[in-house]
Amino acid sequence: MIKFEEVSKTYPGGQQALSKVDFHVEQGEMAFLTGHSGAGKSTLLKLISLMERPNVGRVLINGHDLGKVKRKQVAYIRRDIGMIFQSHQLLMGKSVFDNVALPLIIEGHTRKTIFKRVDAALEMVGLRDKTKSLPITLSGGEQQRVGIARAVVNRPPLLLADEPTGNLDPKLSMEIIRLFEDFNSAGVSVFIATHDLGLIARMKYRTLTLKGGRMITDGLSQQGGWS
Amino acid sequence: MSLLFRGRQQASSHKVSVMQRFFMFFADHFRQGINSLGELYRMPFASLMTIGVLGFSITLPSTLYIMVENTEQVTEQWQQASEISLFLRSDVNDTQAQQLIGRLSSWNEINSVKFVSSQQGLEEFQRLSGLGEALDYLDENPFPPVVLVIPTSKHASPKAAADLLDKLRKEREVDIGKLDIEWLERLYGLLSIAKELVYLLSTLLFFAVVLIIGNTIRLNILSKRDEILVMKLVGATDAFIQRPFLYTGFWFGLLGGLMAWVTVTCILIWIGWSLDAFMQQYQIQLDITGLNIQALVFMLLLSVFLGLLGSFLSVQKHVDEIEPK
Numbered sequence: 001m002i003k004f005e006e007v008s009k010t011y012p013g014g015q016q017a018l019s020k021v022d023f024h025v026e027q028g029e030m031a032f033l034t035g036h037s038g039a040g041k042s043t044l045l046k047l048i049s050l051m052e053r054p055n056v057g058r059v060l061i062n063g064h065d066l067g068k069v070k071r072k073q074v075a076y077i078r079r080d081i082g083m084i085f086q087s088h089q090l091l092m093g094k095s096v097f098d099n100v101a102l103p104l105i106i107e108g109h110t111r112k113t114i115f116k117r118v119d120a121a122l123e124m125v126g127l128r129d130k131t132k133s134l135p136i137t138l139s140g141g142e143q144q145r146v147g148i149a150r151a152v153v154n155r156p157p158l159l160l161a162d163e164p165t166g167n168l169d170p171k172l173s174m175e176i177i178r179l180f181e182d183f184n185s186a187g188v189s190v191f192i193a194t195h196d197l198g199l200i201a202r203m204k205y206r207t208l209t210l211k212g213g214r215m216i217t218d219g220l221s222q223q224g225g226w227s
Numbered sequence: 228m229s230l231l232f233r234g235r236q237q238a239s240s241h242k243v244s245v246m247q248r249f250f251m252f253f254a255d256h257f258r259q260g261i262n263s264l265g266e267l268y269r270m271p272f273a274s275l276m277t278i279g280v281l282g283f284s285i286t287l288p289s290t291l292y293i294m295v296e297n298t299e300q301v302t303e304q305w306q307q308a309s310e311i312s313l314f315l316r317s318d319v320n321d322t323q324a325q326q327l328i329g330r331l332s333s334w335n336e337i338n339s340v341k342f343v344s345s346q347q348g349l350e351e352f353q354r355l356s357g358l359g360e361a362l363d364y365l366d367e368n369p370f371p372p373v374v375l376v377i378p379t380s381k382h383a384s385p386k387a388a389a390d391l392l393d394k395l396r397k398e399r400e401v402d403i404g405k406l407d408i409e410w411l412e413r414l415y416g417l418l419s420i421a422k423e424l425v426y427l428l429s430t431l432l433f434f435a436v437v438l439i440i441g442n443t444i445r446l447n448i449l450s451k452r453d454e455i456l457v458m459k460l461v462g463a464t465d466a467f468i469q470r471p472f473l474y475t476g477f478w479f480g481l482l483g484g485l486m487a488w489v490t491v492t493c494i495l496i497w498i499g500w501s502l503d504a505f506m507q508q509y510q511i512q513l514d515i516t517g518l519n520i521q522a523l524v525f526m527l528l529l530s531v532f533l534g535l536l537g538s539f540l541s542v543q544k545h546v547d548e549i550e551p552k
């Protein structure tokens with residue numbers, strides 16, 4: 001599903017964020033990406049969502065080389081990837097409903113479909129009673145969940161999450177992870193970047209570890225650890 | 228269609244009839260258009276300023292254009308009524324003059340003939356010049372008898388009238404014949420220069436309008452930067468993001484055009500009043516042809532075009548520049 005081939009990324013300032021990263025996350029797999037702050041986790045996800053392009057190497061999704069994607073096609077690629085962001089990236093002036101409906105409106109769904117799917121997505125993250133609220137009036141955790149609802153509302157085959165449990169308490173974090181597990185068992189490939197080693201330790205998922213831009217371990221969480 | 232996942236269900240692959248799709252397209256555009264209008268309403272002051280700039284920039288050339296057009300029409304009237312003055316030889320007496328008039332009346336190029344005897348000429352000059360009694364001291368009446376010839380409308384064009392003049396000059400009693408259309412030709416020259424100036428001025432103003440609208444839209448785009456970033460992140464195309472701004476440009480154009488129409492109409496009514504008084508003195512019939520439906524439609528189309536062009540140029544450049552990093 002996600003394949004990196006000898007990928008290096010150097011930012012314009014000369015900061016080497018990733019060097020020779022090589023891995024493959026299979027279709028239908030759920031995997032974690034971890035590493036210290038500044039290790040390059042967000043950068044790696046940005047290469048998948050085409051917010052950045054690699055300097056060297058290839059990134060492939062479902063066998064398609066992202067290097068061949070033209071500027072005009074980027075929008076369509078992003079519709080296939082559900083993304084959850086470290087900073088929630090919600091429209092602060094729009095209601096929860098409008099935020100979650102955005103990907104569907106962009107794709108041009110009928111009103112009926114939009115209402116049905118937004119409702120289902122909000123139900124899933126437990127925010128059905130907040131449909132009309134503005135995101136500013138929600139707690140950090142609730143905002144995060146709005147972001148998750150928006151990411152899954154158009155049922156993408158691939159879900160990327162950057163620090164989805166960043167400001168949630170352990171109990172809520174676990175709930176969110178359970179949610180991802182549900183999506184995963186419905187066939188969605190899930191790739192989650194997180195600091196939260198305690199959370200990873202409690203589960204037996206494949207964990208990729210970055211250190212200073214290099215992939216140092218790629219295996220089950222028991223063997224993992226970058227400290 | 229999904230680029231990465233063959234066969235993935237998306238909006239376009241759902242079973243929606245052509246009719247339904249067609250209807251949705253218009254419903255979407257209508258809703259977005261109304262939304263953009265609502266956006267203008269929420270910032271009334273800024274919107275009014277932009278609409279005002281657009282309105283006045285169209286008012287000025289439109290008014291000038293209408294003035295030039297009308298002047299042209301009036302002068303055409305004058306030229307149609309062109310008059311040929313025949314100054315008769317001073318030894319021609321009134322009876323001979325009447326005989327000439329009798330002959331001329333039968334010419335089919337001539338509509339009417341009027342005789343001004345030397346005595347009448349003197350009296351009229353006395354009256355108009357205000358010299359009054361001073362002229363009584365002249366030994367001799369210096370005014371020759373004059374015959375005023377009005378050609379039929381068919382022979383009133385400059386060329387035909389000139390031919391007629393040549394023919395009239397051959398009459399025995401005629402000393403000098405004059406067809407005074409030179410000043411008209413000069414006026415025409417001036418009018419065509421005025422027209423060129425109006426075109427030039429319009430072009431410059433329209434150019435300025437496009438820049439101003441472009442800049443206003445640019446500010447709108449920048450103030451929505453965060454929103455645009457989010458939309459791009461969840462897969463909005465540039466075209467989708469640009470659309471509301473294009474609608475804003477459209478509304479600026481339409482409202483600016485309507486405003487220009489109202490101002491031009493007011494200006495014309497006002498000018499009409501002062502012209503009326505003036506024209507009555509000269510007994511010239513002048514109806515200012517103001518804005519008919521055609522002109523209104525043209526003005527609105529022009530204005531909408533300028534609004535759209537300004538916003539189009541702006542979104543092309545600035546929506547592109549905002550990229551999530």
Ligand SMILES: Nc1ncnc2c1ncn2[C@@H]1O[C@H](COP(=O)(O)OP(=O)(O)OP(=O)(O)O)[C@@H](O)[C@H]1O
Nearest residue numbers: 011012013015017036037038039040041042043044
């Ligand atoms: N836009 C950018 N321009 C220049 N350097 C950047 C940019 N974004 C990230 N970097 C640098 O690249 C390196 C990796 O950053 P990245 O955001 O991928 O780290 P991270 O693993 O996500 O960290 P954190 O856990 O704190 O979110 C850092 O050293 C950072 O300073």
Ligand SMILES: [Mg+2]
Nearest residue numbers: 041042086162
């Ligand atoms: Mg990060």
